[in-house]
Amino acid sequence: MTVRSIALVTLIVHDYDEAIAFFTRALRFSLVEDTQLTPAKRWVVVAPPGGTGAALLLAKAAEPAQAARVGDQTGGRVALFLETDDFWDDYRHMHA
Incomplete structure (x- = not known):
């Protein structure tokens, strides 16, 4: 078997709808994708527009230890680097 790509990266969130x-x-x-698996669990995947690489699986924290890691999942290191073709347009959109 040869691994060819990373399909999903999990990101723990407090609330599915807020993260979406x-x-x-x-x-x-x-x-x-947004599929209800159980009353408390969903399979939620988001991806950059037109992206052909990895997507994010948004996983709701299910226990206190997971909830404590939301926003600090890499122990203070950078978790993701996003690439853009127009930084200022994206910056203005995020702050609108």
Whole structure:
């Protein structure tokens, strides 16, 4: 077997709908999938518009230890680097 790419990167969030709103409105990501798995768990995937690389799986924190890591999932290191073709346009959109 040869691994060819990374398909999904999990990001722990406090609330599915709040995270979907942030990624789709502020970052203009596409909502790829939002499937209810159990009453408390959903499979939520967002991806950059037109992206052909990895997408983000938004996973709701299910226990206190996970909730404590939201916003600090990499121990203070940068988790993701986003690439843009027009920084100032994206910056203005995020701050609108």
